[in-house]
Every structure is written in structure tokens, then in C-alpha cells.
Amino acid sequence: MTAIDAPYDLAVIGGGPAGVATVLAARARQPHWRLLWCRGPEAPARAFLPAYGANSLLHRLNVPVERMGLDAEAPVDFFDWLRQEHPDRGVEPGQFVPRRWFGEFLQARLEDVDVTSCFGAVRSLRNEACAWRIDTGHDRPGGPAVPHTALRVALCLGMPTGLPMAHAPTHWIADPWAWWRALPAQGVPVGDAETVLVVGSGLTAVDMVLGLRERGFRGRIRVVSPGGRWSQAHAPAAPLAPAVREALDEALDEAATARQVLGVLREFAARHPWRAVIDALRADTNARWAGLAPDEQRRVLRHAFGVWNRHRHRMAPDVCAALDADTALSLEPGRIGVDSEGRIVKRDRSGGTVLDVALALDCRGPGFRAALAGDSLLARLVRDGVLEAHPLGTGVRSPADPSLALVGAARFGERFETSAVPELRQQAVDVVRRWMP
Incomplete structure (x- = not known):
């Protein structure tokens, strides 16, 4: 059979x-x-x-x-x-x-x-x-x-996975984990006098930075993402007091728009430990999401998703400290693209700049x-x-x-x-x- x-x-x-x-x-x-x-x-x-x-x-x-x-x-x-x-x-x-x-x-x-x-x-x-x-x-x-x-x-x-970057040059690494797995046990294919670009500042980007340093790369690493910030670090935070949690729930029950929801969260985070406020939402997040109208959900994704992820998906505190202590590591706001000639371009409020890097790791996250x-x-x-x-x-x-x-x-x-x-x-x-x- x-x-x-x-x-x-x-x-x-x-x-x-x-x-x-x-x-x-x-x-x-x-x-x-x-x-x-x-x-x-x-x-x-x-x-x-x-x-x-x-x-x-x-x-x-x-x-x-x-x-x-x-x-x-x-x-x-x-x-x-x-x-x-x-x-x-x-x-x-x-x-x-x-x-x-x-x-x-x-x-x-x-x-x-x-x-x-x-x-x-x-x-x-x-x-x-x-x-x-x-x-x-x-x-x-x-x-x-x-x-x-x-x-x-x-x-x-x-x-x-995200869409591949059109016109990407040969030193653009679309799948950083596959690249990492293929590396020899020691070293990386770039010298300390060269610059590595990491596109994105999420958890994969963090792992790539730590891995490069572990393998002995001491050159400059430029991390570029739209928000220009790492995820926040974990830290001890006692749960909200029952009365505060009840007040938070009542305020969110009255919030019908993305702006109102964010306003409630900002208000409570200003008066109480913000980690406790975020953690208090965990059990109810999907229900509150479903309660928003589709247009309001789109506004959350467009305007608040990056900020939410940085606060919701935190990293180990000592990992965050290691990144902050790395003097050859920079974290910059901007968007990375590749022009029709295969040049890597950073765009921010000051305009566009062609970047001269030896290696570019695409860590933009899930698509x-x-x-x-x-x-x-x-x-x-x-x-x-x-x-x-x-x-x-x-x-x-x-x-x-x-x-x-x-x-x-x-x-x-x-x-x-x-x-x-x-x-x-x-x-x-x-x-x-x-x-x-």
C-alpha cells in the first residue's frame, strides 16, 4: 500500500x-x-x-x-x-x-x-x-x-523571509544565518581596516554583531535601521498593583483608536515602570487588537509597530551593555537601498549617501x-x-x-x-x- x-x-x-x-x-x-x-x-x-x-x-x-x-x-x-x-x-x-x-x-x-x-x-x-x-x-x-x-x-x-534586494552587489548577504553557518570555525572574510554594514537593528542584527566580534573582527560595524535603536534591555519590574492594573484595563476599554490606545500606554508608562505596563498587556493583547477597527490596526502597524517591538521584545541586559561598550560599533537611523548600479545607499533626513563597505548583512527581519x-x-x-x-x-x-x-x-x-x-x-x-x- x-x-x-x-x-x-x-x-x-x-x-x-x-x-x-x-x-x-x-x-x-x-x-x-x-x-x-x-x-x-x-x-x-x-x-x-x-x-x-x-x-x-x-x-x-x-x-x-x-x-x-x-x-x-x-x-x-x-x-x-x-x-x-x-x-x-x-x-x-x-x-x-x-x-x-x-x-x-x-x-x-x-x-x-x-x-x-x-x-x-x-x-x-x-x-x-x-x-x-x-x-x-x-x-x-x-x-x-x-x-x-x-x-x-x-x-x-x-x-x-523578506523579499531580496534588487540589484544587490556580491558583498550583500541576503541570508545572514546561512552565511554564518558556512563560515570556517575561526575568522571572518573581512579585515579590521574594513567596514561591515548591518541592515536592521533587531535580534538577528545583534547576533551578527556579537558573532563578528567573537570571530575576531575589530573593524567598524555600522548598524542602520529606520528607528536607529536597539531593543530595550530586560530589567526587574514588579507586576502592577491590582488597582493600577484595573485602572489600566478600564482606560484601554474606553480606547477605540490607535492614538487613544497609545495615549493610555504612554500615560501609565510615565507613572509606573513601563516594563510592568507592557507585561500587563500580554494576556489581553490579541483581544484588544481584535477590538480595533481595520483602519486603526493599519495605523498601529504604520506608526507604532517598531516602537512596540523594541519595548516588547527585549534583550538580555548584559548583551545590551556589550553593544553600548563597543566603541567601533555605531547605530544610525536611516533606510538602506541599492541603486540600479549596485551601490549601497543610506537615506536619512539629510539625503542619500553611498556607503563604501566590505560586507553588508541584511538583517531587516521577517517580511x-x-x-x-x-x-x-x-x-x-x-x-x-x-x-x-x-x-x-x-x-x-x-x-x-x-x-x-x-x-x-x-x-x-x-x-x-x-x-x-x-x-x-x-x-x-x-x-x-x-x-x-
């Missing part, structure tokens, strides 16, 4: 933490199911996303270790695993541990899980005769399609809008009518077909908080429970 003749009970498409969480949730709650896990191209899939397969201990999580668990019912499982399996690492609550340790944890969680893994990109997904046909190809371009069928499909596609363009799986599923694009253009709507589900970043727009580990593990459980008798 072929794979097509015997459908799997569930196919999970996506090889990152969202996919792992969904596989684990399905196996725990439906142990009799036959599971297929389509993990994507083999090399990055086995590292559970590039950021978790990095070989530098300086590349660290931006969330305390005790909050990175994958089990919605035992969310400290990552911390417990480290304490049990690696007591020599001396991990304590509140620490920001290396990303590669989280990759090791993902691998360990799957060692005894009965699941059929397939590698290679998913090329198409079609509903045929009450089952989903999944065509996958090998890592080699043009490799033969391998069909599978499943009664249910969970799409766990992870953070989307939520770009995910619906080009030839990504998400874009193909929208064009084929399997999924419907969200009106904001940042992701897709949850599918109407009850046998198809979305977990994670592809839901951005429909949800505001949808890509952090606490959301991923809960979405995975919710999806499996929806399919339980």
Missing part, C-alpha cells in the same frame, strides 16, 4: 518550534494517530531554524529560560530539562541561555516520538477526496515530487507582507485558493476548512501576538483539541 493509499491522520508542515510543539501536542493527546512531519529542506530543518543551530554561545535567547518551555501544561520543561540533563551548565531562573541549547532541547524532545519525517520543500497542498495531498520535493532543485496524503494538516510555517508575494508556500496557497489573505496584507485568515489549521506567524494580522513560544505552544494544543472527538 502506498502513502497515497493510506492517509496520515495529521500532517504538520513546518520544521521550527511551532512544528515541534504541534507534533508533541498531537502525540500526547492522540497517541494512536499516524503523524507526518514535513520539516522543509534538511540542513536548516535539522537545526530547528538557523537561530537555534548557531554554534556561538554568545547567540542567546531574549526570553528567560523558565519561560521557553514547549509544553502548555508544563511550561518550564526547557528549564527542567537543562537542570536534569546538563547540571554542569548551572542554569538558574532568569538567565538568558544560548540559542543552541534550545535547539538541543527541541531535538531531545523528539528522540522518542513516533513520527514520520520528510525533508524537502512542500510544493503544493490540495484537498482531494476528503484528504489533503501534499507534494514535496527533495532539497535539490528539480528533484522528484514525493506525494503524501493526510486527513488533517497543520501549517506551522514560521517567520517569513510579513513579502510572504504573500513571490513563490513562498504561503503565497502559492493563497493563489490556489486554499488560504485567504488577511486584509492587512500581513498574513492569512484562519481557514474555514475544519481539517486545515494555522499555527504561528502566518496568523499575524488576525492576531498580534502569534510568534512567541507561549503563543505557539498554546495554539498547538488548541489545534489538536479542536480535532479530538
